[in-house]
Amino acid sequence: MSAPRTFRIAAIPADGVGTEVVAAGRAVLDALAAGSSGRFAFDWTDFPWGCGYYEKTGRMMDEDGLEVLQDFDALYFGAVGWPSVPDHVSLWGLRLRICQNFDQWANVRPVHFHPGITSPLRKADDTPLDWVVVRENSEGEYAGLGGRNLAGRGPGNEVALQTSLFTEKGCERIMRFAFDLARERDRKKVSSVTKSNAQQHGMVLWDEVFERVAADYPDVETESVLVDAMSATFVLHPEDLSVVVASNLNADILSDLGSALAGSLGLAASANLNPDHRFPSMFEPVHGSAPDIAGRGLANPIGAIGSAALMLDHFGLEEEATRVRKALDATTGSGLLTPDVGGTATTDQVVAAVLDNL
Known part of the structure; x- marks a missing residue:
């Protein structure tokens, strides 16, 4: 013992x-x-x-x-x-x-x-549903970068900047974590959540890192999905999900949606x-x-x-x-x-x- x-x-x-x-x-x-x-x-x-x-x-x-x-x-x-x-x-x-x-x-x-x-999902009555959201928890949209300026110019003229931070190392480590987790599950699949069509810097880097990391996990199914489409997938086709990896803000919102769908x-x-x-x-x-x-x-x-x-x-x-x-x-x-x-x-x-x- x-x-x-x-x-x-x-x-x-x-x-x-x-x-x-x-x-x-x-x-x-x-x-x-x-x-x-x-x-x-x-x-x-x-x-x-x-x-x-x-x-x-x-x-x-x-x-x-x-x-x-x-x-x-x-x-x-x-x-x-x-x-x-x-x-x-x-x-x-x-x-x-x-x-x-x-x-x-x-x-x-x-x-x-x-x-x-x-569950508010009718599909949950007769379809096995079980997935996990992996959230990048150290940078992204919650990095705390930015500030408020120009208040001295009078009412209505203040400007606020909220800057997202995406680092190659930060993206890679959370993605490898998600892939390793997927290998332990019955459905070996990782869904990456992005918005690179509108956020052409940080989320494009996210996409590029995901594609590179995925190459090291040929046994794991992958997909890259825009966050608005993923929100719809949570509701319409949740049986297709296993491990969902997303940035700090996107995963925060999606995981709350998932919990609400669970009840x-x-x-x-x-x-x-x-x-x-x-x-x-x-x-x-x-x-x-x-x-x-x-x-x-x-x-x-x-x-x-x-x-x-x-x-x-x-x-x-x-x-x-x-x-x-x-x-x-x-x-x-x-x-x-x-x-x-x-x-x-x-x-x-x-x-x-x-x-x-x-």
């Missing part, structure tokens, strides 16, 4: 329902550890950062927060954002600060159709990975902080628990990750659902059912 391992996890629930869903995921992870016969354990450290922290201190996180987080094996994140704090302040001050400084360049967002949850953003898991293991990776549900239901015990914990399963995969605990996913499917298949997917169950009731189904 191998020596037991303790994984040090930084918990950052942040705002709104983030507190509730992180607690849900922790309960599942701790239950797995408790039943592992000592093979592994989780050592949790809580951080109170977020919009509430900003209102008290003027910062979304401690000044030395990145230095502190660097020593952890992984980060478990809830949701960021609150009506009292501008979204660009909350996002750049916490989540993007972590992702970009820790070079978490691969964002993985599976689109999974859970049994018992009604709710509350179902969507994600992993912000530093595949080089130079920094800790971060795992989080895709949904926002949902101020309208925060504190009412109605948040859907499936996205957060699914993100915990991605964390288990990252740690090499694939068997436990599979158990979690099967427990989620068994829970939704039994009809125990939160209000966002047409049910009446509370967060705690869903968590209790998942624990029973483990």
